[in-house]
Amino acid sequence: MPLRQRSVRNAVVSMNSVPLLSVMIWLPALGALVVLALPRQNVAAQRGVSLGAALLALAAAVGVALFFNPAHAGFQLVERVAWVPSWGISYTVSVDGISLWLVVLTAFLTPIALAASWGTVERQERAFHALVLLLASGLFGVFTAQDMLLFYVFFEFTLVPTALLIGIWGGAERRYAAIKFFAYTFSGSVFLLLGIIGLYLLHGQATGVYTFDIATILASLQLGALRLDTGAERLIFGLFFIGFAIKAPIWPFHTWMTTAHAEAPSSGVVDIIGLLIKIGAYGLIRFNVQLFPAAAAWAAPAVGVLAVIGILYAAWIAYQQTDMKRLLAYASVSHVGLIVLGIFALNTQGIAGAVAHMVNSALTTGALFLVVGMLVARRGSRELKAFGGLWKTMPWLGSLTLLLALGSIGLPGLNGFVSEFTVLQGSWRSPGLGWRYTLPAILGVVFAAVYLLHMYRTAFMGETLPELARAPDVRPRELALLIALATPVVVLGLYPNALFGPMQQSVTQIAQGTLPYLASR
């Protein structure tokens, strides 16, 4: 979609046009307030308003994509308003090729998550919709904020709605999962805050300009106005890294995530919670690699080891799971490992593949979570053993699930293959990583096929269990949701250029920043 509309506008669109990004960010929050003001009984209106707000935000995101100029590497559609001028904090939002994809993804998944929840939320539906919308606002903000402090504010802003969504509407262990989620990510975020304060003050002391603006700091770093000595750079890199590694989550920080995903509400909300973890990988690219290329090159081998361990370990645990939601949660951890491996390949293929894989895994894993949610709603159990032979009673769901699972596994022709292949290619060619990292990662990808097909075979093949003999096939609404998710799986698999085109310039620019440090080793 963004590829065809080249050069609608040439470069940076400034404040005097419609603030499209801000509209997109704040529409869901506005919708949340409206939903809260509606009468409690009027569920139809609540659903209508929340879905409407989400769809309008999607329209705004499509508009952003149309105005986006893929030939330009830097930040586009910049909107800047001073927030706390005396501290150099501004409300600066803009997109580059990397954040564009995450924004579009968020906008795409939010209405699906809302529509998928209809009928599965038993109580306080009004608050549920409002929280999902607030979360969407927070996510848009995180992916577009180009001011470190604004980024942090949005980063934290996503925590509370998520914790409440898990804690109020989640599974049996929801309180534990919510508190664990919050404790982990908040602990990570304080390191992030330390890193931000440190970078802010060092930049201010070196240049005399106290600002949180990422573009300014990036320019100072690249032009040498701010020279961090190796120790300071690695320290701040490390602070940022801890924050994002917990969020991503990179092994061994992943345990909050599997609990949170397993206990999250059975409806599509897990899709949007799945987007949260993309913040981690996004932050690694935006901050760790872009701002500190030397430290990133220094840390790449070690991070690569963590990533590979994560890929293999999570795949192995996923294979042993009997609980379908936990299985998918560990599959996500495994995907994250692959994404991080791609990022720390520090070359164009690696990073582009990582961004593409963020999109693809959000689509396929999210869709599979949705399928599991539908199955759980019909059977009342998450145990794999409770299912069998669903193909016979539910042919539609069976075929769509197969498509999604194959996409997730990385079957050529579907979306997962493209990004996985690119990531592996990038890590193979990376001077910091190489084949020693790539071969085990490939093994992990093969594992993914084993556990997903195992799940599929157990649930859908064989004899139909008597309890499931009369389970209804997908309803029209569910079918529409699944088709909406499956379409990009096929389209992006057939036309990978649609995926890579818009981000090419931005990724190349970031990868080039690391070149001098990789060559020197």
Next chain:
Amino acid sequence: MTEIIIPPIDWRVAAQLSIIFGWASVLLVIALFVPRSRTRIIGYLAIVGVIVAAVAGIPLWGVNAETFSGMLRLDAYSLTLNWLFLASTAITIALSLDYLPRQGIERSEYYVLVLFATGGMMLLAQGADLIILFLGLELLSIVLYVLTGFAYPRIASEEAGMKYLLIGAFAGGFVVFGIALLYGATGSMNLRAIGETLARQALTPEERTYLLAGAALVVVGFGYKVAMAPFHMWAPDVYEGAPTPVTGLLSVGSKAAGFASLLRFLVEALAGEWQIWAPVLAALAIATLAVGNIGALTQQNVKRMLAYSSIGHAGYILFGVIAAGATDGVAGQRGVESVLLYLIAYTFTNLGAFGVLIALEQRGEAAWDMGDLAGLWNRRPWLAIAMAVCMLSLAGIPPTGGFWGKLYVFTAAWLAGMGWITVIGVIIAAVAAFYYLRIVAQMFMAEPAREAPLPMDRALRVGLTLATLGVLILGFIPTPAIDLVQRVVLGVRG
């Protein structure tokens, strides 16, 4: 016969103080003619007085003057703090209007005493002389002893009052002896005069001993007042026993006033000795953080938990106090600003939290157990949201006022060359978030265990709304507050 010459008095400096003290005395008389069933009127009148005093401060902005032989000073620093005290007093009275009759302890003296306490706080903020600081401290403290024991015949309240009095008098002894030694060392009780004497470095070794001992004793005395470790142990008991609105006032107004005078004392009189007191206070700040937050972690009683949390916050404010004395001007200025901003954010937040506790408290029974908050979201959603906002602010999560306060003190401490306390403070903040979050989880994720609390009185609702909105507005639009505190200059830089 020698004629006694009364030096001219600059009434601008004493305007707000005079209004509060005068109005409190007038109310004491008016109360005689108000029937017991209409005591509430005195409360409303007290709020009117507070508002008048606050408005009277508006034309005084920009004034930098002193009077009474340099004992009382009005500057941007004290005016900002006066407004903060007046705001917290107004909210406290609004919260009390419903609470007192509900608990059967409504007496008109209560409101008068609260006004006198406010006057004491303002003396502490405006005092430029050790005598005034001592008088303000004692005025505030003595009034608070009475207010703490106000719920007679509830024994817990009496005991809390007694404990507070014994500790307070003990601390007062330290302050007086400290003042005596400082006087002996420098020959003056005026803060600036002491600072100038130190700047000339004209002290004999003996005088220097007096100086350091005296300064230490004064800091210990104020340490009790602001509940800084290791002088904090009275706080949980007193906070628990006092009537809840008084606890709110104790935790914000009294603490803020203590910090106000401690800061002025350290910056104006002792800036020259920063190299000595900064490391000591840094160690105390870390100890305070540790004691407060670890104590809060295990509490099941929300009121006690808030007491420990307030000890912890004293630690963060100390970060700003330490930075304020820094020899580096930028860091010092940041330090002063950060203390003020932190106090502003903290005042609104804590009053909001105690307001929720007040709303939960039925007559004669405490509702401070964690279990009493269970499922509050289902019973009284707005109350739960207010409490959640306050907890997030105390934890320092954006977009709330508490976040900006934390950010401010952390940057100030870092700039003052105390990066290491920033690191420890941030890590402790992560631990602290856990117990605040526990309350949020309890309200939103647990099933209700009790029936819905009493419907709220309008005054209580207004007070609670003001506090919560204050937290949120500070969070979303911090610029006006930051601009305000950035106008404040203290000490030799002034």
Next chain:
Amino acid sequence: MVPTSYYILLSALLFTLGVVGVITRRNALVLFMSVELMLNSANLALVTFAMARQDIAGQIVVFFVIVVAAAEVAVGLALLVAIFRTKHTTDVDEINALRG
């Protein structure tokens, strides 16, 4: 003439006695007396310094301290009477309805 430092030493000694009294004694009335001792030791120091420096300020502060001490004791005794009515004790260890 006795040097100033002797007076200060004496007042420091009295102050320490007062502090020790507050820390070790358990009867509320004795505690009040100990606090009184602390305050009066400070008064002695103030008067000494005022004498040594030929400055009136120190002597004036003493009056303030005396007044404040009286007010403090008045409130303290009122509270003590209130507690005594319910508990029939002035021992601070038995004033323990609050944990801590």
